[in-house]
Amino acid sequence: MGSDAPGGDLASxxxxxxxxxxxxxxxxxxxxxxNTQPYGLLHGGASCVLAETLGSIGSALHAGSDRIAVGIEINATHHRSATSGHITGVATPVHLGGTLASWDIEITDEAGRRVCTSRLTCMLRDAG
Structure with a gap:
């Protein structure tokens, strides 16, 4: 990854x-x-940043030090709003292959209610 921060500059x-x-x-x-939109609700794009950050980190760990993981597709379904506190994302792999890695990411609020469900696919390629 190009930044010293594990998830990159945007995530930081x-x-x-x-x-x-x-x-x-x-x-x-x-x-x-x-990370809110004008109505004071969590911005849907912020949920996507969290989802892509987590899935990309997992993909990079799977790929190993000689390859990189590049997100090629993300989708997100926003189930409910969040207006305060923190959201937590849990990324689990759907497929960990040699050229693609796909992840399900569940994002919840502090009460454990699902805020967003996302799926990310990363392409794994040589670092050079």
């Missing part, structure tokens, strides 16, 4: 913090404050 600016990271599960959280 948005306050994403890693809690757990392996090629089998990645967990992180992010504050709602500072």
């Amino acid at each position: 600016r948005m306050g994403v913090e890693l809690v757990e990271a392996s090629a089998k599960r990645v967990v992180g959280h992010m504050p709602v404050a500072g």
Whole structure:
């Protein structure tokens, strides 16, 4: 990854913090404050940043040090709003192959209610 921050510069600016990271599960959280749209609700794009950060980190760990993981597709279904506190994302692999890695990412609020469900696919390629 191009930044010293595990999730990159954007994730760092948005306050994403890693809690757990392996090629089998990645967990992180992010504050709602500072990541809202004009109505004071968590911005849907912020949920996508959290989802892509977690899935990309897991993909990179799966790929190994000689390859990189590049997101090629993300989708997200927003189930409910969040207006305060933190959201937590848990990324689990759907497929860990030699050229593609796909992840399901469940994002919940502090009460454990699902805020967003996302799926990310990353292409794995040589670092050079």
